[in-house]
Structures are given as C-alpha cells and as structure tokens.
Amino acid sequence: MTENGQYTPGEAAAITGLSLDTLRYYEREALIGPIKRLPGGRRVFHEGDIAWIGVVTCLRDAGLGIADLQRFTALLRSEGTPASRVEFLHERRAALVEHIARMDAALTVLDDKIAYYGAREADAAETIRS
Incomplete structure (x- = not known):
C-alpha cells in the first residue's frame, strides 16, 4: 500500500x-x-475501490453477467432508487436459487452414477478373484 491508503x-x-x-x-x-x-496518468486504487471490486467479484460468482453488472452499477450511480436496486437483487437472487437447485440435482445424479459404477467395478473385481 502506498501513502494515504x-x-x-x-x-x-x-x-x-x-x-x-x-x-x-x-x-x-x-x-x-x-x-x-496520479498526475503521471498511473491508476491508483483506494479502499473503496477494492471493496467495490469485491462486490463485483461476488456478483460475478453469483452468475451475473457483464450486462447485469452494468445495469446494477447504473442503478447505483444515478438511474435507480433503493426499491429498484432491491428488486434487481431479488430477481438475481431468485435466479441463483434456481441455479443452485439445478446444480444440486446434477450433483445427486453424479453421486448416484459414481455409486452405481463403483459398485459394478467392485463386483467385477470380485468376480475376477473368484
């Protein structure tokens, strides 16, 4: 960190x-x-910038695309009201919950297949030893 945070x-x-x-x-x-x-044109980040980058990264991890992030940023800067920001976030949250449910279902299928093929492999190995 340079001077002045x-x-x-x-x-x-x-x-x-x-x-x-x-x-x-x-x-x-x-x-x-x-x-x-800075006067020479070099970019300098402050604590607030770092914190906001953390929010953007979190929202990206939650599945928001660049267009969604641009919309949210616009809502924060001047185009939105607190209610519109909350509505935007509720919509994205609902989409994320749906995505998580799909991923949970996919994980269950994968676990079932792993168990099935693992059992078949064990049965085949047992048959060879017998």
Whole structure:
C-alpha cells in the first residue's frame, strides 16, 4: 500500500485476486471506477475501490453477467432508487436459487452414477478373484 491508503494496480490485483487485464476490463465496462489517476496518468486504487471490486467479484460468482453488472452499477450511480436496486437483487437472487437447485440435482445424479459404477467395478473385481 502506498501513502494515504492508495494501492498500485498490481497491489489491487493481488488483493482482489483478479488480473490487471480484468481490472482494466471492468473499468472499461464501467463496472468499477472511475479509478483515480496520479498526475503521471498511473491508476491508483483506494479502499473503496477494492471493496467495490469485491462486490463485483461476488456478483460475478453469483452468475451475473457483464450486462447485469452494468445495469446494477447504473442503478447505483444515478438511474435507480433503493426499491429498484432491491428488486434487481431479488430477481438475481431468485435466479441463483434456481441455479443452485439445478446444480444440486446434477450433483445427486453424479453421486448416484459414481455409486452405481463403483459398485459394478467392485463386483467385477470380485468376480475376477473368484
């Protein structure tokens, strides 16, 4: 960390676990920032930037695409009311719950197949030994 709680782009990448290219992309797509620049033009990240990048990363992990993130960011910046932000998040939450249910069902199928084929393999090995 530099003076005044500022982070270089490399430090911001290390803290957030994102690549420099991803940070630049997120800035170009207006998902983060605008990131302040030093007089020489070098970007400098602050604690608030790092925190917001964490939110964006979490929302990406929750399945939101770039367009969804752009919409949410726009709702935060000026286009939305608290109610519209909550509605947006409720909709995305419902979609995530559905996705989790589908993944749970898929996991059950995989577990069943693993158990089935594992048992068949054990039976085949037993038959060979007999």
